[in-house]
Amino acid sequence: MSVERGEPVLSIEGLTKKFDSVVAVEDVSFELRAGEIHGLIGPNGAGKTTTVNLVTGELEPTSGSVRFKDDDLVGRPPSDIARLGIGRSFQVVQYFPEMTVRKHLHLAIRDPSKTVRSVVDADPEDTARIEEIAERVHLSERLDTVAKNLSHGEKRFLDIGVVLGMDSEVILFDEPAAGLNTSETEELEEIIEDLRGDYTILIIEHDIDLVRRITDRITVLHNGSVLATGTPEEIVSNEDVKEVYLGE
Numbered sequence: 163m164s165v166e167r168g169e170p171v172l173s174i175e176g177l178t179k180k181f182d183s184v185v186a187v188e189d190v191s192f193e194l195r196a197g198e199i200h201g202l203i204g205p206n207g208a209g210k211t212t213t214v215n216l217v218t219g220e221l222e223p224t225s226g227s228v229r230f231k232d233d234d235l236v237g238r239p240p241s242d243i244a245r246l247g248i249g250r251s252f253q254v255v256q257y258f259p260e261m262t263v264r265k266h267l268h269l270a271i272r273d274p275s276k277t278v279r280s281v282v283d284a285d286p287e288d289t290a291r292i293e294e295i296a297e298r299v300h301l302s303e304r305l306d307t308v309a310k311n312l313s314h315g316e317k318r319f320l321d322i323g324v325v326l327g328m329d330s331e332v333i334l335f336d337e338p339a340a341g342l343n344t345s346e347t348e349e350l351e352e353i354i355e356d357l358r359g360d361y362t363i364l365i366i367e368h369d370i371d372l373v374r375r376i377t378d379r380i381t382v383l384h385n386g387s388v389l390a391t392g393t394p395e396e397i398v399s400n401e402d403v404k405e406v407y408l409g410e
């Protein structure tokens with residue numbers, strides 16, 4: 163089922179997650195609209211990563227629902243949720259040190275019924291697709307470089323390439339600019355900007371200037387609850403947000 167641009171594609175409603183006595187996420191509701199870039203911000207411990215883990219199935223909510231188009235995601239394993247079209251990048255980039263960029267992308271685009279081993283040993287069939295993804299993540303010149311020899315920024319871009327290769331419709335980015343220098347952050351911004359409209363994107367990010375520049379809407383979490391959702395302009399002028407987050 164395809165979704166019209168601007169229509170809700172992922173709807174989070176009344177999501178709550180308790181870890182014993184700690185309420186990490188409390189009655190959180192917001193939606194991602196098809197084609198938008200949506201920021202998820204808030205102080206440390208506000209519940210951002212927990213929210214993403216509840217969407218991807220790494221955690222199961224105490225209550226509430228997560229809907230992706232017509233599908234209820236709660237209770238499904240992460241592999242099912244990924245296969246439905248929800249991809250994520252992690253705070254800490256995951257990669258195989260001795261494997262080339264080309265092989266990482268080959269693995270990402272493989273038919274999921276094929277084992278990793280059979281793909282690692284085979285030559286890629288769809289070289290055009292691999293090259294197209296490499297270009298989108300600025301790694302065309304690095305296709306034959308093993309991952310351990312990439313710069314930190316390039317490893318991050320490879321991680322994004324792997325998510326693109328998995329044919330995700332929704333991409334969840336957890337602090338993609340963490341540890342990047344200024345020029346790498348600018349390059350990341352170009353890469354994400356180029357994805358605008360082709361994917362629905364949720365981005366957790368502490369670099370508030372980057373979030374303001376790149377997002378269409380922002381949700382602010384505080385103590386596990388939604389403080390506000392709105393356009394970047396609405397969020398930066400919101401009195402509650404200024405008080406708890408922007409430090410004004």
Ligand SMILES: Nc1ncnc2c1ncn2[C@@H]1O[C@H](COP(=O)(O)OP(=O)(O)OP(=O)(O)O)[C@@H](O)[C@H]1O
Pocket residue numbers: 181184185186187204205206207208209210211212213
């Ligand atoms: N597995 C867990 N067990 C117990 N408490 C947890 C667990 N995971 C998260 N928490 C708590 O839930 C709250 C929200 O954590 P979470 O990591 O989602 O916040 P965050 O907004 O992503 O923070 P940061 O910006 O530091 O990454 C915190 O108080 C955290 O200590």
